[in-house]
Amino acid sequence: MVEGRPAIREQMDLLLKGCVDVVRPEDLETRLLAAQREKRPLTVKVGFDPSAPDLHLGHAVVIRKMRHFQQLGHRVVFLIGDFTGMIGDPTGKKATRPQLTREQVAANAETYKRQIFKLLDPRATVIDFNARWLGALTSEEWIRLTARVTLAQMLERDDFAKRLAAGEAISLHELLYPVAQAYDSVALKADVELGGTDQLFNLLVGRDLMGKLGLPPQIVMTLPLLEGLDGVEKMSKSLGNYVAVEDAPEEMFGKLMSVSDALMWRYWTLCTDLAPAQVEALKKAVANGERHPMDVKFELARTITADFHDASAAAAAEAHFRTVHQKREVPDEVAEVVLPASPEPLPVVKVLVMAALAPSNAEARRLLQQGGVKLAGETVRDPFATLDARAGSAHLAQVGKRRFARIRFS
RNA sequence: GCGGGUGUGGCCGAGCGGUCAAUGGCAGCAGACUGUAAAUCUGCCGGGCAAUGCCCUACGGUGGUUCAAAUCCAUCCGCCCGCACCA
Structure with missing residues (x-):
């Protein structure tokens, strides 16, 4: 046939x-x-x-x-x-x-x-x-x-x-x-x-x-039953050590980058179509210092992400990973959140909750106190800080290492 | 049917009638560190409040005892385990 x-x-x-x-x-x-x-x-x-x-x-x-x-x-x-x-x-x-x-x-x-x-x-x-x-x-x-x-x-x-x-x-x-x-x-x-x-x-x-x-x-x-991201238990949703087939490219890429160096070979073998001999060759290259494990892992993440999405999505995910996780910079594309304007400045705590960057005021307050919130690149620690909320004003907010939002009032 | 046990925060699991929003672990979040969202360390981890405190909700449900209950009693519901019954 x-x-x-x-x-x-x-x-x-x-x-x-x-x-x-x-x-x-x-x-x-x-x-x-x-x-x-x-x-x-x-x-x-x-x-x-x-x-x-x-x-x-x-x-x-x-x-x-x-x-x-x-x-x-x-x-x-x-x-x-x-x-x-x-x-x-x-x-x-x-x-x-x-x-x-x-x-x-x-x-x-x-x-x-x-x-x-x-x-x-x-x-x-x-x-x-x-x-x-x-x-x-x-x-x-x-x-x-x-x-x-x-x-x-x-x-x-x-x-x-x-x-x-x-x-x-x-x-x-x-x-x-x-x-x-x-x-x-x-x-x-x-x-x-x-x-x-x-x-x-x-x-x-x-x-x-x-x-x-x-x-x-x-x-x-x-x-074989594939080991999860922790490298110990088998991959399963309930253990939270999984990469879902439907994970967004960035998430998939990032999760794969978090795989340990040792476990990466398992993924190369079971999650890509690379021939066993080639996997061995890669392994050898890393072992004798020809290749950096991180580079090989990037390649792995790229390969798998491209398999479930496509090459350009994988490339974008990689770029995102490099800026956000490696360089700790703000990604090119930041989701915009539009909030109703207010003539008076609003407490940062409230704004974080409204923008869904924190689930509750108490949590938002904690984030501030722990230094987990940046506005326009500056760490804000004061739980009573306020923010210009007049129509047209916009603020780049970062919570933790990897959650960003451009907050605009209108 | 009889007897016993058990029901706690996302999960597991402690909890002398007051000092319990409740020990501890996991998960989660933040910070530090790092090639990494790994590992490790530190902190946080119900909610509301211009707040070193006050209030609300929470320990299966409902009533009750008490100045006071996750903790005692009654009852109901769920789960588990023995035993019995089985034309």
Whole structure:
């Protein structure tokens, strides 16, 4: 289908890059060759939670792998687990999640689209919902399905085994989760399923079930869970150590610059398409002093920001970072805030609150006292200071290191 | 159904009836330092007030005891845990 497809060796290199588990690589190669011969795309399935539409760089690791498949002419299925979401992947905590309404699921799907199409090609992406087939199964079908999976199999999963050993409760419906996910692969006739390393078990159940039902078993590929900005915990929104796919260019750039030197290599590997050999070369150049780590990090931030936005946005974000964070200067573009004029001078405290630079008067006062407020470049510490608020007067205000506003009265 | 426990500020979590806007940790904010929004150190961290103080709101809800309650009592609600019941 795609002409001029790279040699199989190169295809494999691209697809295997960054993967942790691949079951099995030789099957992948065989399948790729078969697809090529039969001029059909492979179906690559990846499941996503229906309730968490805020994607971050960690999710992007998998999405990027989906893109690799697309680049080779294959078809990816972005599967929203609206049915399995009722169960909730029993990875420990809250087992059952509130069921989303049809409208919520649809709305979340739209949010997903907006985000994933920053990386994926919409023409080669199918968005599907597993309630479509799982919701249609009769109880009889469920019984036939679950008959294919044994308890011993389920107990191979670490958290089930641990919980059982610890005498903790395991609800029966939790056992259904891997089975349901496995059935997704059957329903989609998936050739490949991708997921995080934490998904390995579920993906393998899918592979197994397909085999039992007489389908060619899917190839399973897992990708590492990306460490968050702190370099310790995995990236997650609740830990606040994340870079959202939808972060504004400046924010994205800045967050990436805050990554530690050590962690930067991880990001180079998992969040860019730079070939492993090139990453190694960069690493070596930094190690022997040829390249400054900061420069390499700038390049990283530029690359990733450009990927989610575009080159010019990345360049602007970089310029912003250099002026605001490196040189500590006022950025070129400062948001203007227009406030109603007053013949009398207004207390700075009030103005900061009106301009949304501080959430409350008390907070504004604190900021002043701590030296966190500059007006026209001068630090103002007096909590009783006032400001000319007559129509037409304007003031450049800075709060903290990086929040600016041009306040104009009219 | 019986018995026990628990419910505190964005989160976790302390809290002799007064001195509690409430210890501590996390998160957040500011300052210093730095190649960086990292690390580290320091300070702040409910709100209102021309204010070294006064006032308001807050410790699951509602009543009550008391000069005084996050702290005691009653009751209701939520959560957790034992036990029992289960045609």
